[in-house]
Amino acid sequence: MSAVRDVVVIGAGVSGACIARRLSAYELDVALVDKEPDVSFGTSKANSGIVHGGFHHPGTKLKTRLEIQGNLMFDRLKRELDFPFERCGIVVAALHDEEMRAIEQLHRQGVENGAVGIEMCSRERILELEPALGPEVVGGLHSPGGGIVEPYRFVFAVVESAMKNGVALETGFKAVKAENLGETWRVSAEDGRAIEARWVVNAAGLYADEVSALFGAEEFSIKPRKGEYYLLDRAAKAKPRKVVFPVPSAISKGMLVIPTVEGTVLVGPTADDIEDKTDFETTRERLERILVSARSLVPTVSESDVIASFSGLRPSAGDDFYIDLSEKAPRLVQVAGIQSPGLTASPAIGEYVKDLLKKGGLRLVEKASYDPFLEPKPRVRETDAFGIDRLVADDPAYGNIICRCERVSEAEIVNAIRAGHDTLDGIKYFTRAQMGRCQGGFCTYRIVKIIMRETGKGWDEVTKRGGASRLVEGEL
């Protein structure tokens, strides 16, 4: 580790990852740290996975400007980084005439914001665009520029690209102390590690308020707002072509029916303010509400297709993003309150924070060796029989299918582990193994054995997601 870095980014969620990657294009020594054992393990792993259309919020908000800008950056990012993204479009469905007034307002707002291709739809038009909608629909809004993305795969790819261009990643690094050494900050972790850097970016998601306090910077508070989801089987009857939104309420965009890029269907989220930032429990009442709400939009949503439920926490700091140079702590950039549309905005947040750092005095010199491209990784599920045969000829492990439901080979799991994803959840998000209809019933022990072989860990050292989440007690 070099003595003094130029920038340390705290938080390897989607914002921190995009910021680190953007900075990796310059002659800078950048570190990206996260308290979790892997990247994308916070808010970035449990959200709707939507690239929003730019019509939900007024253009006066920072988040709207970054949403519009970020949305337009995804096609190029996909070419560079090879992650699952599809511009499938978004519809907002009105279920009665009064809701059409809200639709009109969203449409006007979208047009003012510069949302590309947005249109008002009659009943006939919206049913043609989205035949899965129920008969009650009276019309709606169509945003062809909206899309879907696999959020963790996006973060993994962005981080991998940043690392390829020189960013140092430190996981399990829980920042507990920050000392101003005059020209630099010294950030210490709970386990004794420390990083010294001239600039610090606080992209700590749910914990951005606590990290800000470490630096004696602005006082604000991050309120977790829980969103619960149901995941439906890829063979589910309810499979819309586009992301289906209801007409939004005052506090949230409502509960959606989302065809995920990987072919499953997601319904949710709820929106409930809570106190505990570690409370990821789902509840019976709210899950039932999701089904009722989802069925009002897409009647074929069925509880018999449910394969998992989960929740994520939105890091809310008021009704806009808070991204700025700290006025109280020197050489600190605050990136807080990145709730929806944070995923959409994240590439633009990277750009915006780069500009803030420049404004603050960081010298940016383009790096000649910067390579924005990642080598695409073979995935057995996306490969035809002849292609699989060729893969196996090079590496027999591609022929050993470990996860039958999502068709993930041993080679892909080994690649994940060698890229640093060595918990069961990390492997799940990287490869999709355990994410299908059996939810790991058949493949968990096989994956654990591959982790043990690749890392030298024992049975009782392999975890679901780090910490005390061990899988078994040990050998008999």
Next chain:
Amino acid sequence: MTTLKPDAVVVGGGAAGMAAALELEKAGCSCVIVEREEGLGGILMQCAHAGFGLVEFDEELTGPEFAERFAEKVLASRVTVLDGATALELRDEGDRKVLDCCSAKRGVVRIEARAVVLAMGCRERNRGNVRIPGSRPAGVYTAGLAQRLVNIEGVVPGRRVVVIGSGDIGLIMARRMSWIGAKVEAVVEILPYPSGLTRNIVQCLEDFGIPLYLGHQTTRIFGKDRVEGVEIAPLENGALDLSRARTIPCDTVLLSVGLVPENELSRGAGVELNPATNGPKVDSTLMTSVPGVFACGNVLHVHDLVDWVAEEARRAGAHAAAWLRGERPGPELRVKAGANVRYVAPVKVDLTRKNRVYFRSLAVLHGATLEARIDRRVLRTVRKGHAQPSEMLSIELGPEDFADLAEAGSDAVLEIALV
């Protein structure tokens, strides 16, 4: 890519696949078994407990012993076994069925056969399927996964266990966990009666003093990193009585909440499924809606005993061989589930020969009588006495039962009912 062109391909090398393949071979058909695991035997290999083979071999065997008896015969036969090979896709190209499978050893192997026997078995329902809310800590396993961990991998999943659901694997795992020194705090069953066989309730719970909570729903699993406990509440007249909810501390949750035939491959080939079983709809020869594609064992409907799997699979193999010889069933009559019956398999009987129809009761019944009837005309009654959903029932119907059916008409349906 290698291509094989046998008469028949059998998908799955468990009890069903092996029994079907042996029958095909006996009839002189060339046959390939495609098996995902290394070696034959399927899920039997992790069933270290005894209780298999009482019907088939007239003795009590463990799962691996039962499997071994079939595997020895298969390995001594001319049946080709492709193990460690995952079936990727099955396509129906009329007279030719194409199955692609891949393995580390052989790459992709394309099998072009004239007949297919589906014998892929079933999978366990999971937490999401039964929608148990709460957090998502480590320590929540399906009973089958825990069985694998203990019996084959030799590891201890946890120390304080709650089993959700009273399916047979759950009951057997309650006993197994007790044997390895874990404390099984409870078995929680949402239905008012057990889902497993009576003998397992006695031998696995009662003999170990493990409490069984019938009519209780699990309302929450909690714990941050590892499971810390579950909350359960009784159901009163179908509604949850949360005032009587209780918390059971534990570090491990095992789920035994049902099995689902694994038919993704079948569906891809256009095989029509029966929503009552999640298995294919089959005719009197156990042939699916795709001509030349047969199904048997747990992929067809979930069985209670492996002995019935072997019996059914032998018939599927023999019918597949007959089909390859050009034989076709005689006139068939549709069969459906009547009063108190959850499903029937197959859904057609051949009027010209003996048929065995498997079915399950929808409820716990005392003094039940089985009735096979067409409209109001009762063809046969059989006194069954006690019937419960966890135990499979069967009836044999032959030409003598179908005598003078001429006036019944072509749209007649045979109904199997428990009254």
